Structures are given as structure tokens and as C-alpha cells.
Amino acid sequence: MENSSVNSQMLDARICHCGQISVTRTSWTENNPGRRFRGCRFYGRPDACDYFSWMDPPPHPRYKTVINELLRKANNNENREMKMRRSVKLHHIALGVFVIGVLIHKYVI
Secondary structure, rough: HHHHHHHHHHHHOOOOOOOOEEEEEEEEOOOOOOEEEEOOOOOOOOOOOEEEEEEEOOOHHHHHHHHHHHHHHHHHHHHHHHHHHHHHHHHHHHHHHHOOOOOOOHHHO
């Protein structure tokens, strides 16, 4: 069963202008959120070709709105979580400095 899946994926693969098998990626732009495409495996490098082919049809406008809003919310949650982690880390550092100060005061002074 796995071989047939792999074989069908190989048949679906497109050869880019470099002569290599193209790779599947997902667009996360505002106009095409979640839309899959095939492109040159060397994308972003000077030796990349300009091979590009959409795999999915254009998204419905409502789909774009919903996905983009979910992405914004996820981004905001990640930012909040990062801020909270930074705050906890700073509190741990402050507590450590306080404990060291107490120990120095108790045993050195």
C-alpha cells in the first residue's frame, strides 16, 4: 500500500526548469493562505529557476478572511505566550538574585 502511495506521488511530481523534481509548499500570503503549490527546490538561491505551479484552486474570499483572521489570532497568542515566558524568566532571575543576596547577607555579613 505504501509503495502505491509513493508511486502516485512520484507520478504527480513535476520537473522544474532545473531538471529536478519540484517540491510542494504552502503559501501563507494574505491572498493565498493555505494554498499549496509546486516550485523549484532551490527557491531563494541564486541558481533557482522560476518554476511555479498552483496545486489548489484559488480560495473562496470567505475562506481567505477566516484563515487570515485565525492566523492573526494565533500570532497574537504566540506573542502573548512569548511575553509571559519572558516575564516568568525575569521573575526567576529576580528571585535567584534575591536568594543570593539573602545568603550573602546571612553568611558574609
